[in-house]
Amino acid sequence: xxxxxxxxxxxxxxxxxxxxxxxxxxxxxxxxxxxxxxxxxxxxxxxxxxxxxxxxxxxxxxxxxxxxxxxxxxxxxxxxxxxxxxxxxxxxxxxxxxxxxxxxxxxxxxxxxxxxxxxxxxxxxxxxxxxxxxxxxxxxxxxxxxxxxxxxxxxxxxxxxxxxxxxxxxxxxxxxxxxxxxxxxxxxxxxxxxxxxxxxxxxxxxxxxxxxxxxxxxxxxxxxxxxxxxxxxxxxxxxxxxxxxxxxxxxxxxxxxxxxxxxxxxxxxxxxxxxxxxxxxxxxxxxxxxxxxxxxxxx
Amino acid sequence: xxxxxxxxxxxxxxxxxxxxxxxxxxxxxxxxxxxxxxxxxxxxxxxxxxxxxxxxxxxxxxxxxxxxxxxxxxxxxxxxxxxxxxxxxxxxxxxxxxxxxxxxxxxxxxxxxxxxxxxxxxxxxxxxxxxxxxxxxxxxxxxxxxxxxxxxxxxxxxxxxxxxxxxxxxxxxxxxxxxxxxxxxxxxxxxxxxxxxxxxxxxxxxxxxxxxxxxxxxxxxxxxxxxxxxxxxxxxxxxxxxxxxxxxxxxxxxxxxxxxxxxxxxxxxxxxxxxxxxxxxxxxxxxxxxxxxxxxxxxxxxxxxxxxxxxxxxxx
Amino acid sequence: xxxxxxxxxxxxxxxxxxxxxxxxxxxxxxxxxxxxxxxxxxxxxxxxxxxxxxxxxxxxxxxxxxxxxxxxxxxxxxxxxxxxxxxxxxxxxxxxxxxxxxxxxxxxxxxxxxxxxxxxxxxxxxxxxxxxxxxxxxxxxxxxxxxxxxxxxxxxxxxxxxxxxxxxxxxxxxxxxxxxxxxxxxxxxxxxxxxxxxxxxxxxxxxxxxxxxxxxxxxxxxxxxxxxxxxxxxxxxxxxxxxxxxxxxxxxxxxxxxxxxxxxxxxxxxxxxxxxxxxxxxxxxxxxxxxxxxxxxxxxxxxxxxxxxxxxxxxxxxxxxxxxxxxxxxxxxxxxxxxxxxxxxxxxxxxxxxxxxxxxxxxxxxxxxxxxxxxxx
Numbered sequence: 001x002x003x004x005x006x007x008x009x010x011x012x013x014x015x016x017x018x019x020x021x022x023x024x025x026x027x028x029x030x031x032x033x034x035x036x037x038x039x040x041x042x043x044x045x046x047x048x049x050x051x052x053x054x055x056x057x058x059x060x061x062x063x064x065x066x067x068x069x070x071x072x073x074x075x076x077x078x079x080x081x082x083x084x085x086x087x088x089x090x091x092x093x094x095x096x097x098x099x100x101x102x103x104x105x106x107x108x109x110x111x112x113x114x115x116x117x118x119x120x121x122x123x124x125x126x127x128x129x130x131x132x133x134x135x136x137x138x139x140x141x142x143x144x145x146x147x148x149x150x151x152x153x154x155x156x157x158x159x160x161x162x163x164x165x166x167x168x169x170x171x172x173x174x175x176x177x178x179x180x181x182x183x184x185x186x187x188x189x190x191x192x193x194x195x196x197x198x199x200x201x202x203x204x205x206x207x208x209x210x211x212x213x214x215x216x217x218x219x220x221x222x223x224x225x226x227x228x229x230x231x232x233x234x235x236x237x238x239x240x241x242x243x244x245x246x247x248x249x250x251x252x253x254x255x256x257x258x259x260x261x262x263x264x265x266x267x268x269x270x271x272x273x274x275x276x277x278x279x280x281x282x283x284x285x286x287x288x289x290x291x292x293x294x295x296x297x298x299x
Numbered sequence: 300x301x302x303x304x305x306x307x308x309x310x311x312x313x314x315x316x317x318x319x320x321x322x323x324x325x326x327x328x329x330x331x332x333x334x335x336x337x338x339x340x341x342x343x344x345x346x347x348x349x350x351x352x353x354x355x356x357x358x359x360x361x362x363x364x365x366x367x368x369x370x371x372x373x374x375x376x377x378x379x380x381x382x383x384x385x386x387x388x389x390x391x392x393x394x395x396x397x398x399x400x401x402x403x404x405x406x407x408x409x410x411x412x413x414x415x416x417x418x419x420x421x422x423x424x425x426x427x428x429x430x431x432x433x434x435x436x437x438x439x440x441x442x443x444x445x446x447x448x449x450x451x452x453x454x455x456x457x458x459x460x461x462x463x464x465x466x467x468x469x470x471x472x473x474x475x476x477x478x479x480x481x482x483x484x485x486x487x488x489x490x491x492x493x494x495x496x497x498x499x500x501x502x503x504x505x506x507x508x509x510x511x512x513x514x515x516x517x518x519x520x521x522x523x524x525x526x527x528x529x530x531x532x533x534x535x536x537x538x539x540x541x542x543x544x545x546x547x548x549x550x551x552x553x554x555x556x557x558x559x560x561x562x563x564x565x566x567x568x569x570x571x572x573x574x575x576x577x578x579x580x581x582x583x584x585x586x587x588x589x590x591x592x593x594x595x596x597x598x599x600x601x602x603x604x605x606x607x608x609x610x611x612x613x614x615x
Numbered sequence: 616x617x618x619x620x621x622x623x624x625x626x627x628x629x630x631x632x633x634x635x636x637x638x639x640x641x642x643x644x645x646x647x648x649x650x651x652x653x654x655x656x657x658x659x660x661x662x663x664x665x666x667x668x669x670x671x672x673x674x675x676x677x678x679x680x681x682x683x684x685x686x687x688x689x690x691x692x693x694x695x696x697x698x699x700x701x702x703x704x705x706x707x708x709x710x711x712x713x714x715x716x717x718x719x720x721x722x723x724x725x726x727x728x729x730x731x732x733x734x735x736x737x738x739x740x741x742x743x744x745x746x747x748x749x750x751x752x753x754x755x756x757x758x759x760x761x762x763x764x765x766x767x768x769x770x771x772x773x774x775x776x777x778x779x780x781x782x783x784x785x786x787x788x789x790x791x792x793x794x795x796x797x798x799x800x801x802x803x804x805x806x807x808x809x810x811x812x813x814x815x816x817x818x819x820x821x822x823x824x825x826x827x828x829x830x831x832x833x834x835x836x837x838x839x840x841x842x843x844x845x846x847x848x849x850x851x852x853x854x855x856x857x858x859x860x861x862x863x864x865x866x867x868x869x870x871x872x873x874x875x876x877x878x879x880x881x882x883x884x885x886x887x888x889x890x891x892x893x894x895x896x897x898x899x900x901x902x903x904x905x906x907x908x909x910x911x912x913x914x915x916x917x918x919x920x921x922x923x924x925x926x927x928x929x930x931x932x933x934x935x936x937x938x939x940x941x942x943x944x945x946x947x948x949x950x951x952x953x954x955x956x957x958x959x960x961x962x963x964x965x966x967x968x969x970x971x972x973x974x975x976x977x978x979x980x981x982x983x984x985x986x987x988x989x990x991x992x
Contacts (some may be wrong), residue, residue, distance in 0.1 A: 006836050013828035016579040038407055040540075087592040098407065099347065101595030102355075103547040106540045107586025114579040122660045124849050126881050136860040142861040217825045218856055218881070219849075227823055230418070230536075237411060263829040267817040268791050270824070272422040283400050291506055324711035328704070354915070425791070434792035436699065438728055451736075527705050528729050533700055569704075 005140050008076030010263045011256060014116065014148045018255020019154040023209035024232035025247040026161065027079075027202025033178040034198055035091075038104035041082060043229015044207060049075040049207025050214040051116060054125060064215070070189065072207040079203025080196050082108055088192070093269035109225075116222035124221040126212045127239060150212045157208055158197070158248050161201070165244060170197060178242055227271060233256070234278040240288025250289060253277075301350075314461060327453045329569050331525065334460045335518050335582050336565045338467050340545035340557030342514035345471060347482060347543070348549040348552035350507035351487025353410035355418025357542045358526050358534035360390040360512040364519025365529045366424060371435040372523075379443030383520045390516025391509040393420075394471035405490065417539050424531040436530030439521050456525050463521060467514050472554060474510070483507060487552075541565075550598025559597050644964075646681070646689035647942055649674070649933055650709040651926075652702070652720030652730065653745070655694035658822035658849065661877050662922045663722050665693055666744045668717055669926025672907075672914055673934070683938045688930075695721055697822075699729035706730035710737035716937060717742065717947050719929045722922070724748030724793040731758045740948045742932060744878050744925035747871065748793045752969040755785040759947055759970035761928045761961065763852065765794070768870040769801030771892050771976050772843070776868055777811035779991070782840035786865075787828060788854060789845030791818040797847035814839050819850060827857045827989070834861050847872040849891070852882035866890065874921045879984055890989060892976040895924035895960040898988065907960045922959075928959035 008068050024046050031039045056062045057232035062070060086104050090097055134145040165171035177184040177194045185191055213228070214220040239246025253272050262270040281288065321327045343357040364386035371382040403410050424431050426514050431437065443450045443459075450459060481487040482503045485493040496502050523529050541564055546552075549560025563585070593600035651670050668910035674688040680709075682688060693709060695702040702721050707716050718734060721727045722745035734741040735755035742762040743751065747768065751760060758768065776782045785806055789795035799816055806813050814837045817830045831854070834842065842865045844851045851873045867889040874893045880887055890985030897908045897918050907927060911919040925967050934948070935957055957964040962974030978989035 006832060009832045010829055013826075013832060017826050017828075028318060032407075036407065038411070086587045086591065090594055093594050097594040099353070099543075099547050099551065100590040103544045104412075104587050104590040106544055107588075107590070109583070109585030110579055110586070116655060122656045122658070124658075124881060126852075126883070133860055135860065137862075142863075144860040173538045202826070213825075217853060218827055223822065224825070230414075233411075234415075237408075259826075259829045261760060263833050266426065267819065267830060268426045269422055270829075271820075272426075274420060275415040275418045275422070279412060279419070282404060282408055282412045282415070286404065287301065294624060308867075325708045328707045328711075375684065428796075433796070434725070435796065437730075439732065524699070526729075527732050528699065528703065530699050530725065530729075532698065 002140075006070045006263075007260075009141050010259055012055065012141065012143060012147065014256035014259030015252060016150050017232075018218075019150060020209050020213055020251070020274075021232045021255050022248045022251025023154050023157065023205050023212075023230070023250045024228060025235035026158070026244060027206045028233050028236035029239065029241055029247040030174070030178075030198050032201050033238065034174070034181070034195060035087075037087070038105070038233070039087075039202075040102065040229075041112060042202065043225035043232065044109050044116075045079055045203050045225070046210045046228060046232075047084070047116060047220075047225035048078055048112060048210075049203070050210030050220045050224065050268035051075050051120060051222075052207065053211040053214065054120075054127060054220050057128060060170035062213075068208060068211040071211055072204045075207035076200040076204040079199040083199040092298035113222050113225070120222065122222060124219045127220060128218075138250045146216050150216060153208065153212060157205060161205070162244065164201075170194070174198060186206070197298060225260060231271075231274045234274045234281075235237065238277060238281045238285075238288055240290040243288065243290035246288055246290035253295075303317055307329070311465065312421070315458070323455055327457060331453065331457050331460055332569075333561055334457075335462050335525075336542070336545065337558045337561040338464045338518045338521075339515055339542045340549070340561045341464075341467050341471060342511045342518065343542050344445045344511075344551060344557045345474075345506045345547040346511040348488065348546050348556070349471075349475060350483040350504060350506060351613035352492070352504055354508075354511065354537050355407060355410045355411045355543055356413035356420075356536075357511065357515055358536070359417035359420040360394060360515035361519035361522065361538075362420060362424060362529075362531070363393055363512075363521040364390045364516030365442040365533060366431060366437070366519075367516070368523040368530045369440050370430070372440055373437055378575070379441075379524055380445075381518060384434075385441075386520035386523075387513045387516040390519065391513040393508040394448075394512025396493035397512075398505035404505060405440075409517060414536065414539070416555050417536055418538060421509070421531050421535055431531070434531060436528055437530045440527045442527070443524055450524075454520075460521055460525075467517075468554060470514075479503065479506065484552075544586055548586065548596050550596035550602075551596050556596055557572060558597045563597070616717055630883075644716075644832045645686055647686050647716060647937055648689050648691055648712070648714040649930065650691045650693065650712070650715045650718040651694055652693045652718055652726075653722040654697040655692065655698045657696040657698070658979060659697045659722055659847065661848075661875060662745060662920075663694075663697075665920045665922040666719070666722060666926035666929075668911070668915055669919065669923035669928075670930040671746070672911055673927045673930035675914070676910065677790060683942075684789065686942070687935065688937075691715065695726050695730075697723045697726065699723075699725045700724035702729040703733060705734035706741075708741050710734055715739065716942060716944055717933045719744055719926065720934065724797070727751055727758070727760075728793065731755050734758065734801050738948070739944045740933070740936070740951060742798065742929045742951075744900050744929040745922055747837065748797045750793065750797070750991050752971050756952075756970070758797075759932075759951055759966055761932060761964055762871070762925050762974055763974050763976070764971060765797045765870065765971070767974060768802050769798050770805050772813070772868055772870055773802055773805035773983075774809055775890070775892070776841055776843070777806060777809040780841075780866075782810045782866065783812055784837075784839045785841050785843055786814050786834045786837060786839035787816040787843045787845060788827075788834070788850075789816065789818050789848065790850065792821060794847075794872065794991075795821075795845040798843075802843055802845065812973070817963055819846070821847065821850065824850065824897060825853060827854050830854075830865060831861065832857050839865060841866040841868055843867075844869045844873060848875040848878035849881065852886060855885040855889065864888075864900075871921055874979065874986065876918070876920055878985075879981060879986070886967075886981050887984075889981045891979050891986075893921055893929060893979045894971075894974055894976055894984070895919075895921045896977060896979060896988060901959065901960075904960050924960045928961050928964060931959055932957060932964055 027042045052074045053067050056067040056070045136143045173189045235251040239250030258273045261273040344353045346352050365385040367389040368382045373375040482498050545560030546557040550556030628865045633812040693705040695705045717740040724746040727743045727746040731754035735757045741758045747765040749764050749766050788801040869891045874891045934946035936950045940946040953967045979986050
């Protein structure tokens, strides 16, 4: 395979994994945009989404699309539940307790991971052959049908999200709350409700990511949220935390850089590339690629 | 003041007698590890509890300290008593390195940077095989010796880590009650105001990072000789989170908070090893429950209880 | 205020320590306690649980026959989660429990190595049923194993690939830890020695790496005759599947790490034709093996995997030590250094000076969804 061909092939590999990072990154970025809080447990929510989908598929009553939708809805509920039980009560105490929120998030993360291990065991579960796997050859490049599916679904979801956030009332309320929470409240927006909606959407998308990854690698396991979570988080930062288009773009960038790095520099240091990007971003471009203007009066 | 000193002496005496009370070597091992974690919790408390700089990568400094000790003792056959302070200094140096570029970052962004740093350290240790033997780790680290006496028994290690912890706590308290400590607290409460008051915030922030890293490095060096084996996953990101959670749960910016937190977070899951599969469930749930009911941690909760009872007494 | 807090702290500490005294389960007096340490949770949980089952079965059978000199064997299981730090904790716990006469453990080479100094210092035998890293040979006089080293297995597979099958250009994908690196080093040495060529060696992380597409793309471009996987079944299955996804089906080879039903469960059609070196197979005609398979199926309602067989043999070895050497740690160790020719279900166990065994592997291939003895066409 010619050098250029190989490069293009690796680009495709990176693009696909990057799109998944984007899906997960959206959850991080939206929650941070509104609450100024990093939801450590978000990666584990993504994992729960994958498992819920696995369970639904296992009943035999759903096909892949239905199972994915079902999992997404269920996970949205889980996400909101976590917010209500573990985060909102801490915010009750007023400002200045970010560390408490972080610790609570860490607790949720540990809890979810262990819960998954207890319920489903620690082994890797295959998702089963649910999508016909076809290999397309385009100009000497190999693309699998799964890769195409991931691309279509993730881009599709992101477009829907974008429309939701810009065209609907709730979406506008979300943007308003992120910009200036005090003002939003004054305008009659129920901030608590918007926060719940944000968590719901973030979890909804993360579950999609989980299902797609589960199908792509045919592997669902309790610790899958860990690395993916950190990388998606890096994507959220790189994209400009609070910026939705930023998260989308940054996820892809990280996926590509990581894949190319693994292919051409060092496969062992693969995960490190994301962190180097993280540190460089924070040092030289802390507001990320798409700066998001935020006003006073956070929650 | 005198009563306080007496109580402290009493506590130290009791702690010193513990090895003879504990019959089971396994529990002595747990005690030793929990004291080491107390030291780590105290070290991160310097950076966050006092200076207000979010640090989610403290485990990296411990890892650096552990590896420096391991490498110096194994490759250059340097005595532990020389390797140990060098480990602390090595870790402090990295604290310095981390401190400077992150000066411009605040709050959560700083926390994120520390996470990235911690993970990069782990990956470097993992992939720089020629130096660190990568994933295989460095086994067979010799015991520290004082003349002809070798620190090999658990009791001996217990006293060693106890001494380290006491020195750490003592140093922190001295610093906190000095100009340095007051500068830290000023920075923590409102960094801009502190700058306006003429405090050289950069200097104090970097100092906090270096000192916190120093003590973590010493704790790491203890780990190296106690377990006699170091590997890159000895101190990973989850450990950083847990170490951070310890002062948070116990009470940040206090003397006893990190210690209580370490006991709760480290000893509790080990003590409930009986429910092996489920113990982390309790830890996770515990963290949430504590934060939801008393975000200032156990000591904060005790403080509010005392306040409330005092107020109730006043009103009656 | 400080006083109150101090009191609380002291009470806490004493309370917890008090628990310690009563916390330990009181074993029935007179039982022969053997520790079993391995990954009961985590990425190698399948293998860890297999070892546990094999050992438990052996203990059961012995106990049903009246035990050893009238005393029953009691097993204590500890989970090291494939984490060397946990392994050190577990080793401390078991070594310091005076009732424990010997320990079967650990599984992952890095865990066995982490525990070795502790076991050796306490003078308790550590027999591994799964660690193949050459480093374990030098881990100490109390460290033994019933499984052969990677050096041995790797050599066998290298010869199989290059000499027996005529596959000259080999690409290696290996786990970045003791196990994988050890295998990679062996292959790097032996493949050229037999006349082959290593065209690439890429590493990944056990339990973490799921996306193998960059490696597959890279290796495919080099056009190797075969791919050697220096790792365990999870990753092996993923590699095979992701390669098949893009239409690449090179012959895959591996050692005992791939030899698990889980490889087929996870890999499906993609792992058909994968060849491994193994030491145990349910279809072996040997009567001892067949009896073991029958007993295992009866107790656990499924076929035994290769590590169950190793766990079984490990306990047999320990039982022999207790019986012939005595219910004493040092005596067991001394007896094991003289152990020769103890037949087990994975081969004949004879310990050399390093506590290693030599057993001849079997060639196996995944055919029709099962591991079968390999027959060259």
